[in-house]
Amino acid sequence: MRTLVFIPAWNEERSIADVIGDVRKALPAADVLVVDDGSTDATAERARAAGALVASLPFNQGVGAAQQTGYMHGLRGDYEVCAHLDADGQHIAGELARLVAEIEADRADMVIGSRYRERGDAQDDDYRANFSRRTGQHLFRLVVSLSTRQRFTDTTSGMRAVNRKVMRLFSDSYSPEFAEVESVQQAVLQGMRVEELQVRMLERAEGRSFLTPLRSTYYIFKTMVVLLVGQFRPRLKEGR
Amino acid sequence: MPAILAAAGGAEPVVRLTAQSRIIAAVLAIAFMLMILELIRRHKLHERYSVIWFVAGIAMLAGAAFPDLLRLLAEALGVRDVTIALFSLLFVLLLGLALSFSVIMSRQSAQITRLAQELALERARDQAENPDSSRGE
Numbered sequence: 001m002r003t004l005v006f007i008p009a010w011n012e013e014r015s016i017a018d019v020i021g022d023v024r025k026a027l028p029a030a031d032v033l034v035v036d037d038g039s040t041d042a043t044a045e046r047a048r049a050a051g052a053l054v055a056s057l058p059f060n061q062g063v064g065a066a067q068q069t070g071y072m073h074g075l076r077g078d079y080e081v082c083a084h085l086d087a088d089g090q091h092i093a094g095e096l097a098r099l100v101a102e103i104e105a106d107r108a109d110m111v112i113g114s115r116y117r118e119r120g121d122a123q124d125d126d127y128r129a130n131f132s133r134r135t136g137q138h139l140f141r142l143v144v145s146l147s148t149r150q151r152f153t154d155t156t157s158g159m160r161a162v163n164r165k166v167m168r169l170f171s172d173s174y175s176p177e178f179a180e181v182e183s184v185q186q187a188v189l190q191g192m193r194v195e196e197l198q199v200r201m202l203e204r205a206e207g208r209s210f211l212t213p214l215r216s217t218y219y220i221f222k223t224m225v226v227l228l229v230g231q232f233r234p235r236l237k238e239g240r
Numbered sequence: 241m242p243a244i245l246a247a248a249g250g251a252e253p254v255v256r257l258t259a260q261s262r263i264i265a266a267v268l269a270i271a272f273m274l275m276i277l278e279l280i281r282r283h284k285l286h287e288r289y290s291v292i293w294f295v296a297g298i299a300m301l302a303g304a305a306f307p308d309l310l311r312l313l314a315e316a317l318g319v320r321d322v323t324i325a326l327f328s329l330l331f332v333l334l335l336g337l338a339l340s341f342s343v344i345m346s347r348q349s350a351q352i353t354r355l356a357q358e359l360a361l362e363r364a365r366d367q368a369e370n371p372d373s374s375r376g377e
Contacts, residue, residue, distance in 0.1 A: 033364060048367070055364035057356045069357045073364065176353055 001104050003030040004079040005096065006070030008063055008158075009087035010037040013046050016087050020050040023085070026093035027100060033073055034087070037066040043087075063158070064179030071162070071170040080104075083161035085113075091159045095199035099161035102197060109192040110166045112152070112184065113159035113199035136220045140181050143224065147231050148188035152196060155181045159199065166192055181223050185230050257307050257322070265304035273297040292340070296333065 005023050009016050016034065023032055034047040038060035047054045055069055067084060074082030081103045085091035091113070099111045140155040158180060162170070169190055175182045187194050257265075276293050279285035303310050303326070314325035 035360065053364050053367055055360035057360045059356065061353055061356055065353045065357060069360050072357060073361055076361070176350075 001080045002078065003027060003081040003083065003100055003104075004033060004070075004074045004077060005030045005100075006033040006035055006067075006073065006082070006084045007047075007052075007087045008035045008037060008066035008070065008084065009039065009043050009047070010060060010063075010066070011039045011041045011043060012087040013039070013041040013043045015089040016043050017046050017050040019085070019087055019089060019091075019093070020047060020052050022093035023096070024051075026097045027083075030083075030100075031077075031079070033070060035066045035069045035073075037061060037063070062176050062179075064174055064176040067158075067179050068170060068174040068176075071167045071174070075164065075167040075171045079167075080164060081161060082163075082167050084158065086158045090201050090203070092200055092202065095201075096159060096161070098199065099159065099197055102195065103161045103163050106163075107193075108195040110160060110162045110187050110194045112154065112157050112194065112196045113201075114152075114154035114157055114196045115199065115201040116153040136216055136223075139220060140223065140227075143227050144181060144185050147185050147227060148194075150188055150194070152184060154196065155184050159201075175226060177222070182226050182230055185227055186233070189230070189233070190235060257304075257310070262304045262307065266301060269297050269300035269304060272300065289344075292337065299333075 005027055007016070007019055007023070012019075020032055020034070023030065032052040034044070034052045034054045036044045036047065036054055036056040038057050044054050044056050055073060057066065057069065070084055071082060081100055083096055083100050083103075085093065085096050095113060099113055102108055102111045137154070137156065141152055144152050144155045166187060169187065169192065170183060173186070184194060273294060276285065276290055276297065280287055280290055307322075310322045310326060313329065314320070314322045317325050317328065319325045319328070
């Protein structure tokens with residue numbers, strides 16, 4: 001099956017080459033696209049040097065717009081599976097391969113890699129969220145689960161794999177800013193089969209989260225508004 | 241106390257616009273509309289967005305020329321003071337304008353995002369077709 005792995009990246013020059021290398025090792029048959037979200041450092045050059053195709057947005061548009069660009073490339077390039085992971089080294093490409101396998105086996109239309117694991121199963125370098133992040137996670141998890149009547153543990157995960165149905169949906173409409181959380185809700189409400197798979201994630205290797213407590217509060221508030229509106233959005237017609 | 245309440249309850253709306261303030265308002269309204277015409281002529285304002293400003297200018301002119309309109313407005317709103325009626329109307333009008341600008345801005349921001357995405361995909365296609373040529377930035 002033709003598989004595209006895309007990596008949205010904004011100023012990730014230190015980690016991008018390693019991430020591309022990991023993806024190549026884990027998914028040797030897949031094409032790799034880096035969506036450079038208006039980086040001002042050498043992200044695009046390093047990605048090209050590492051052998052990836054680079055789609056450079058002329059200015060920073062937010063992670064949602066970057067992810068949508070990847071889905072659009074997947075849809076237009078006739079890929080059957082489209083997967084993505086973060087560029088900061090938190091995500092393990094080998095785990096992404098498990099997500100891709102789920103889509104290839106047609107067990108779901110969209111698979112989300114969840115960083116939350118069963119208790120007592122944790123390892124030393126596993127992901128641990130700080131307080132404000134956990135609060136937001138709990139809230140999103142609760143609201144999305146209520147809205148979709150399906151249990152989700154990690155609604156903000158940027159590690160996903162989708163098939164063409166979801167590529168089409170996300171190419172048409174995708175929130176530019178609150179992409180991750182809202183897209184889970186939208187996919188389920190539009191009738192897609194969305195599943196979660198537990199994956200191992202690392203502490204972020206490079207860079208830092210953009211979320212300060214004040215920003216998190218603002219982000220949580222905005223996302224809640226988006227989810228509330230999303231609940232009442234009309235169902236799109238199944239196209240083509 | 242009862243006398244004041246009675247007076248407040250039964251009073252007719254008072255027009256407090258003097259001749260001087262009416263002339264100033266009329267001159268301002270005409271100058272405002274001339275400015276809009278000039279902006280359109282110099283292609284600094286899109287015709288599409290000028291209509292609402294013309295309506296505002298004409299309303300200003302009408303209020304200055306026929307103060308009775310303002311009195312009717314005050315009565316309709318149940319306000320005793322014409323100036324308060326005027327300011328309330330102005331406030332609602334500006335609120336509506338600000339909202340319509342937000343809507344226009346949102347639409348344009350979505351269009352800009354699409355343009356940026358199309359450009360990015362075009363760049364990737366270029367690279368796929370000429371993998372060796374180094375890009376001049």
